[in-house]
Amino acid sequence: MKKRPTPTNEKPSACQDSSVKFTGTDNPRHLRAIAALLKRPTSRKEMDSTAGCANTPQMISDICKRGLEIKCERIEFIDRDGRRCRPGVYYLTDQGRRAFWAWKKAATKKGGV
Numbered sequence: 628m629k630k631r632p633t634p635t636n637e638k639p640s641a642c643q644d645s646s647v648k649f650t651g652t653d654n655p656r657h658l659r660a661i662a663a664l665l666k667r668p669t670s671r672k673e674m675d676s677t678a679g680c681a682n683t684p685q686m687i688s689d690i691c692k693r694g695l696e697i698k699c700e701r702i703e704f705i706d707r708d709g710r711r712c713r714p715g716v717y718y719l720t721d722q723g724r725r726a727f728w729a730w731k732k733a734a735t736k737k738g739g740v
Contacts, residue, residue, distance in 0.1 A: 649694035649726035651734060656680050657690050661719075661727060664697065668718035687717060696723035 652658065660678040663669050674683040687697055698720055701713040719727070 649723075649730045651730045652690065652693055654689075656686060657693075660686060660690065661695070664717060664719045665724070665727070668700070668716045671715050671717070674717060683717075684715075695726055696720045 652661075656678045660669075660674060660680075660683075663674065663677045669677065671683045674687075675681060678686060680686050687699070691697055696719070697717055699715040699717050701715055704712050704714050706712045
């Protein structure tokens with residue numbers, strides 16, 4: 628008989644909690660990252676350069692904690708040495724896009740962003 632996995636009391640990550648409303652950001656790195664994600668899915672390596680940071684996963688986590696839903700899909704890839712690897716590609720979910728535009732619209736009405 629197979630042993631059942633022990634249930635955990637882990638909370639979903641900030642990016643998985645869709646009940647959180649996007650609170651916005653004025654951080655230039657966050658805004659550059661969001662602008663890139665609005666255009667298309669972006670790899671971690673490309674996001675480091677685009678946003679101007681050295682730790683994209685932490686930056687994405689920070690944005691998610693503000694309520695924007697961003698997912699990371701692992702893709703199959705062959706590196707320069709011919710080895711298989713699975714780099715991550717970040718993308719905004721439809722819900723994340725709606726949340727961003729709702730925040731942007733509200734901020735514009737208030738005279739912000």
